[in-house]
Amino acid sequence: MSCEDRTGSLLATLAASKPGGRFLELGTGVGAGAAWLAAGMDATARLVTVEMDEDVQAIARRHLGDDPRITFVMSDADAWLTEREMPEEFDFAYVDCRPGKYFRVPDLLALLKPGALYIVDDMLPQATWPEGHQPRVDGFLEQLPEVPNWRATPMNWASGLVVAARI
Numbered sequence: 001m002s003c004e005d006r007t008g009s010l011l012a013t014l015a016a017s018k019p020g021g022r023f024l025e026l027g028t029g030v031g032a033g034a035a036w037l038a039a040g041m042d043a044t045a046r047l048v049t050v051e052m053d054e055d056v057q058a059i060a061r062r063h064l065g066d067d068p069r070i071t072f073v074m075s076d077a078d079a080w081l082t083e084r085e086m087p088e089e090f091d092f093a094y095v096d097c098r099p100g101k102y103f104r105v106p107d108l109l110a111l112l113k114p115g116a117l118y119i120v121d122d123m124l125p126q127a128t129w130p131e132g133h134q135p136r137v138d139g140f141l142e143q144l145p146e147v148p149n150w151r152a153t154p155m156n157w158a159s160g161l162v163v164a165a166r167i
């Protein structure tokens with residue numbers, strides 16, 4: 001499930017606000033979001049994108065692998081978050097899988113610099129959601145005001161976004 005164009009356009013716009021930025025995407029998929037981020041990034045910015053499905057990420061690598069700004073990581077994002085040692089490394093995180101969104105949020109936030117942006121999508125109900133997913137989304141949205149060190153805004157845009165800034 002690639003991000004829709006309206007999400008991608010916003011990703012590119014926000015990416016352009018971080019010249020020389022260090023970008024993170026959890027859940028590469030086939031690379032649509034990464035392509036949008038790369039379109040907004042300047043020449044000195046860098047993107048690390050993490051995916052656990054080798055076949056899916058191979059498609060992204062085929063299309064974006066020549067871009068020296070992008071590092072593809074084949075890993076479960078949960079394990080990747082555990083292995084990460086450098087705090088406040090990233091200026092931007094687009095979290096498109098469960099780790100860093102529905103759990104491990106404090107660990108993800110620890111990787112962000114003050115002022116960094118955090119984006120998630122798929123907050124609005126979708127017919128394809130499995131049983132039990134709606135309460136997970138509701139829980140995520142309800143706890144937004146209580147998360148320390150960030151200011152978040154849910155947006156009725158595309159599949160439903162949350163844009164947050166690490167403070």
Ligand SMILES: C[S@@+](CC[C@H](N)C(=O)[O-])C[C@H]1O[C@@H](n2cnc3c(N)ncnc32)[C@H](O)[C@@H]1O
Binds near residue numbers: 028029034
């Ligand atoms: C919605 S798709 C990503 C779409 C992509 N970010 C985009 O914007 O076009 C979610 C991806 O996350 C991957 N994924 C799910 N759980 C994961 C995990 N624990 N670690 C890494 N990747 C995961 C799935 O394999 C899938 O490719």
